[in-house]
Amino acid sequence: MPIPEDVGVIARPLLRENAYRSIRDAIVDGTLAPGERLNDAELAQWLGVSRTPIREALTRLEESGLVQTKPGRYTIVSPLDTRAARAAQTVTAAMHELAVREAVPHLSSAEIEAMRQANVRFAGALRADEVDAAIAADDEFHNVAVTACANPAVRTVLEQFTPVLRRLERLRFSSLIGRGSVATHDRIIALCEAGDAEGAAAAARDNWLSLSEVFDVDDSDAPRAQ
Structure with a gap:
């Protein structure tokens, strides 16, 4: 997936919340487009965090309906529904x-x-x-x-x-x-x-x-x- 050019933009405190909000906002504003595959490693690189807060953020986003996950296969930005x-x-x-x-x-x-x-x-x-x-x-x-x-x-x-x-x-x-x-x-x-x-x-x-x-x-x- 293409990721924004700014790397390591997230502060260390409140990693989970910041990771969630950063990915959520990128989905809402269209930076991460409907149907786009999301890669844990690339998201972690973009935000400058480990994969753990990324995975937790994606779980929350799935509960909100912004992300869809097929375990072991893919995670994508939900199409407009x-x-x-x-x-x-x-x-x-x-x-x-x-x-x-x-x-x-x-x-x-x-x-x-x-x-x-x-x-x-x-x-x-x-x-x-x-x-x-x-x-x-x-x-x-x-x-x-x-x-x-x-x-x-x-x-x-x-x-x-x-x-x-x-x-x-x-x-x-x-x-x-x-x-x-x-x-x-x-x-x-x-x-x-x-x-x-x-x-x-x-x-x-x-x-x-x-x-x-x-x-x-x-x-x-x-x-x-x-």
């Missing part, structure tokens, strides 16, 4: 709905302003066709409520299922479909500011469910392992 994405979408939408509902009574003016500024960056990134920046700003926007709700179970579930959706969202944010999220974010902010927890929670749920518009992308030609 509409059914898996729909399942992840349902769970993710529910978690964001819960996070916003629990967060609204506790949101400070500073946190609402942080949401507003994140949406400004999000809109600017979309206008500039900067997909990575758009996704980062979108994460910042939604993370305000996830943090404010102080529910660790919500964050744990989102950590597992959001990356599956982010692969599809890269398609969304590089198209005009993503522009609609800016207005939805503004609506969520207004409802949060008004203290309407149920209305804001419903808007947050609908925001994530709107990703269905990209689920009709044909993935029939995605490469598969032999």
Whole structure:
């Protein structure tokens, strides 16, 4: 498999978590493409770690649906799977709905302003066709409520299922479909500011469910392992 040119980019502390996040992010951003075979030794060389944290990371990624393994034969990046994405979408939408509902009574003016500024960056990134920046700003926007709700179970579930959706969202944010999220974010902010927890929670749920518009992308030609 081709690997990024930067070698040994991972710090020694927290090797397992860093290895997991580095490989996960490379899958989500397309550096490691759907159907691509993953080699333990090459990944270890890229990240500057032993094979043990690599294998542990790949196990976690398989549980998240980003990697497929055939013991003794191959490990590949999972092809884009509409059914898996729909399942992840349902769970993710529910978690964001819960996070916003629990967060609204506790949101400070500073946190609402942080949401507003994140949406400004999000809109600017979309206008500039900067997909990575758009996704980062979108994460910042939604993370305000996830943090404010102080529910660790919500964050744990989102950590597992959001990356599956982010692969599809890269398609969304590089198209005009993503522009609609800016207005939805503004609506969520207004409802949060008004203290309407149920209305804001419903808007947050609908925001994530709107990703269905990209689920009709044909993935029939995605490469598969032999």
